[in-house]
Amino acid sequence: MARPKIALIGAGQIGGTLAHLAAMKELGDVVLFDIAEGVPEGKSLDIAESGPSEGFDAKLKGTQDYADIAGADVCIVTAGVARKPGMSRDDLLGINLKVMKSVGEGIRDNAPDAFVICITNPLDAMVWALQKFSGLPTEKVCGMAGVLDSARFRHFLAEEFNVSMKDVTAFVLGGHGDTMVPSLRYSTVAGIPLPDLISMGWTTKEKMDAIVQRTRDGGAEIVGLLKTGSAFYAPATSAIEMAEAYLKDQKRVLPCAAHCDGDLGVKDMYVGVPTVIGAGGIERVVNIKLTKEEQEMFDASVTAVKGLVEACKAIDSSLA
Numbered sequence: 001m002a003r004p005k006i007a008l009i010g011a012g013q014i015g016g017t018l019a020h021l022a023a024m025k026e027l028g029d030v031v032l033f034d035i036a037e038g039v040p041e042g043k044s045l046d047i048a049e050s051g052p053s054e055g056f057d058a059k060l061k062g063t064q065d066y067a068d069i070a071g072a073d074v075c076i077v078t079a080g081v082a083r084k085p086g087m088s089r090d091d092l093l094g095i096n097l098k099v100m101k102s103v104g105e106g107i108r109d110n111a112p113d114a115f116v117i118c119i120t121n122p123l124d125a126m127v128w129a130l131q132k133f134s135g136l137p138t139e140k141v142c143g144m145a146g147v148l149d150s151a152r153f154r155h156f157l158a159e160e161f162n163v164s165m166k167d168v169t170a171f172v173l174g175g176h177g178d179t180m181v182p183s184l185r186y187s188t189v190a191g192i193p194l195p196d197l198i199s200m201g202w203t204t205k206e207k208m209d210a211i212v213q214r215t216r217d218g219g220a221e222i223v224g225l226l227k228t229g230s231a232f233y234a235p236a237t238s239a240i241e242m243a244e245a246y247l248k249d250q251k252r253v254l255p256c257a258a259h260c261d262g263d264l265g266v267k268d269m270y271v272g273v274p275t276v277i278g279a280g281g282i283e284r285v286v287n288i289k290l291t292k293e294e295q296e297m298f299d300a301s302v303t304a305v306k307g308l309v310e311a312c313k314a315i316d317s318s319l320a
């Protein structure tokens with residue numbers, strides 16, 4: 001049986017890391033596409049030359065030609081620009097929207113059966129636009145953010161409780177911006193919800209609030225440290241987790257930016273919600289019940305995403 005084909009659109013910091021991870025995990029053969037001549041070719045060759053030591057047989061190809069992504073099973077999109085200190089993710093909207101148009105059309109014309117994971121920021125608006133530009137079914141187009149934001153939340157919680165991060169679960173909902181909603185009630189240590197751990201005296205509400213805020217600021221914290229761009233190791237790992245769930249029909253329950261059509265009260269928009277990912281793509285959105293306070297935070301986040309979607313429509317009339 002032929003190996004799955006994974007197309008990575010964008011061969012920058014995340015694209016290169018994705019290619020390395022996909023090859024090492026032998027998820028399939030990898031095509032790295034980028035408009036920057038030589039970059040995808042150089043990274044592909046470099047990673048292929050790590051194969052003999054690592055022991056993988058995955059084939060890697062770098063290209064500037066969309067025809068090379070033909071028949072891809074998965075497309076992961078990182079093409080565009082990343083923010084620098086002093087910028088918000090939303091400042092990237094104008095420039096990255098144009099990139100989503102060319103990428104969407106490239107996928108539509110060459111890999112219409114792929115499961116598409118968008119990473120480019122501002123995430124929720126870009127995945128919405130990418131789905132419109134590509135015309136692929138909504139269940140086959142999603143965005144990566146919730147897995148990353150939840151991983152950051154889990155990391156901070158594991159440090160606070162001094163326990164293995166394997167025993168910490170967390171859910172971050174809403175848009176991938178300052179208004180994201182890290183949920184205390186749906187986050188646990190070995191199944192014990194965080195509010196119970198506060199009651200048990202393991203931690204305090206103040207400490208949890210500080211971790212929630214650090215999670216919301218997680219992307220900016222890395223941008224402030226790196227100064228030249230944004231996070232790429234954890235974002236790549238998060239997207240690979242989603243791609244693997246699709247390729248292996250794992251039915252993973254993962255938070256991601258999924259198309260909501262009435263789910264959690266959201267209509268025809270992409271926003272971070274719990275989903276099941278399997279061979280059908282986004283097989284279901286898990287319609288969790290939110291408390292009044294959580295719903296207000298979630299609604300505020302949805303309103304922020306809605307504003308970005310309206311901005312996309314104002315820039316590109318084909319989206320209106």
Ligand SMILES: NC(=O)c1ccc[n+]([C@@H]2O[C@H](COP(=O)([O-])OP(=O)(O)OC[C@H]3O[C@@H](n4cnc5c(N)ncnc54)[C@H](O)[C@@H]3O)[C@@H](O)[C@H]2O)c1
Nearest residue numbers: 010011012013014034035036079080081082119120121235
């Ligand atoms: N969703 C998330 O959680 C998350 C996390 C981290 C980064 N991001 C976003 O991911 C994106 C990529 O980040 P990065 O660190 O890899 O950036 P990067 O600058 O290292 O790489 C981006 C690549 O896109 C390429 N590119 C630009 N226009 C293109 C086009 N039209 N077609 C094909 N390729 C094109 C560039 O040549 C570059 O190699 C950014 O928008 C960043 O904000 C999102």
Ligand SMILES: O=C(O)C[C@H](O)C(=O)O
Nearest residue numbers: 083089218219220230231
């Ligand atoms: O913060 C950024 O600009 C990149 C990304 O969205 C992140 O959360 O790391």
